[in-house]
Amino acid sequence: MLFFPLVTTLPVAALAAILESLWGYPAILLGTIGHPVMWIGTLIDRLDTALNLPEYSERKRRWMGILALVVIVLVPLTVVSLVLQIGYAVLPPPVMIVVQGVLTTALVAQKSLWTHVRAVGTALRREGLAAGRQAVAQIVGRDTRVLDEAGVVRAALESLAENFSDGVVAPLVWAALFGLPGAVFYKAVNTADSMIGHLTPRHAAFGMAAATVDDMINLPASRLAALCLIWVAPAERRAQARAAVRRDAPGHRSPNAGWPEAAMAGALGLRLAGPRQYGGTRVDDVWMGDGTPNATVDDLDRGLVLYRRACALLSVLLLAAAVLSMIAL
Numbered sequence: 001m002l003f004f005p006l007v008t009t010l011p012v013a014a015l016a017a018i019l020e021s022l023w024g025y026p027a028i029l030l031g032t033i034g035h036p037v038m039w040i041g042t043l044i045d046r047l048d049t050a051l052n053l054p055e056y057s058e059r060k061r062r063w064m065g066i067l068a069l070v071v072i073v074l075v076p077l078t079v080v081s082l083v084l085q086i087g088y089a090v091l092p093p094p095v096m097i098v099v100q101g102v103l104t105t106a107l108v109a110q111k112s113l114w115t116h117v118r119a120v121g122t123a124l125r126r127e128g129l130a131a132g133r134q135a136v137a138q139i140v141g142r143d144t145r146v147l148d149e150a151g152v153v154r155a156a157l158e159s160l161a162e163n164f165s166d167g168v169v170a171p172l173v174w175a176a177l178f179g180l181p182g183a184v185f186y187k188a189v190n191t192a193d194s195m196i197g198h199l200t201p202r203h204a205a206f207g208m209a210a211a212t213v214d215d216m217i218n219l220p221a222s223r224l225a226a227l228c229l230i231w232v233a234p235a236e237r238r239a240q241a242r243a244a245v246r247r248d249a250p251g252h253r254s255p256n257a258g259w260p261e262a263a264m265a266g267a268l269g270l271r272l273a274g275p276r277q278y279g280g281t282r283v284d285d286v287w288m289g290d291g292t293p294n295a296t297v298d299d300l301d302r303g304l305v306l307y308r309r310a311c312a313l314l315s316v317l318l319l320a321a322a323v324l325s326m327i328a329l
């Protein structure tokens with residue numbers, strides 16, 4: 001119960017995109033049973049503790065990291081397969097499409113991303129720079145204490161663009177291809193990358209497999225995310241958004257993040273990315289876009305409008321693909 005035809009998976013993805021934009025992940029579920037990402041995170045933590053031992057050689061840590069990634073993927077996929085087997089045994093296929101769509105909403109982050117980024121603008125307007133720094137620290141990993149207001153806004157917009165790709169587009173793309181199991185596979189790898197895929201001394205070898213696979217499975221989504229942002233950009237900025245992607249995205253230190261960030265920068269007439277500070281260390285990344293780096297709270301509002309339009313466009317594309325797949329039967 002891991003592979004389904006497109007006539008099943010495309011409606012699952014379309015339904016998940018529409019429903020998640022309306023209700024997100026219910027707070028009552030978060031408070032009672034947690035979130036699927038939290039469950040996967042617990043598994044990753046335990047594997048990191050058990051397999052990533054300091055006495056191991058770098059080579060052995062790499063192999064342990066590969067083993068850990070296999071377990072991280074197989075455990076949730078096995079659970080999902082069992083759930084779907086039981087579901088299809090007692091419910092008709094059309095109802096199970098709805099069930100898959102509803103369950104897939106838990107792996108998409110349209111509404112929560114909107115909420116967290118909007119909170120940055122609200123904090124800046126109501127309480128000033130210190131509150132804005134605190135709000136943006138919830139969604140970025142850089143040192144926020146050194147940011148001025150423009151830096152806070154840029155950080156929020158960069159997070160909005162990057163997470164549109166890997167928190168919204170990517171799980172929906174994998175759901176469109178493989179249904180709920182596809183979204184679960186993606187989220188397992190992506191969560192592993194976020195927890196152990198960074199280049200710290202502890203995880204440089206152990207997290208190599210997670211980081212490499214995550215880069216590969218995000219390639220299609222990052223390009224599609226950039227296209228969506230370009231398509232919904234104001235008509236007078238569309239050419240600049242395309243130019244920013246072509247010129248700047250390949251120079252980003254990430255093979256994927258630069259695409260939506262450059263599209264966002266070009267569409268808003270800003271410069272995003274560039275030098276920043278992590279854990280007291282300066283990272284000299286290239287700039288995305290050729291506009292001004294002096295981003296304002298109004299620019300953050302414009303970015304959120306652009307984001308909502310891109311999400312709506314993606315939902316329309318998925319719905320159209322789902323309808324065409326059913327017509328083609």
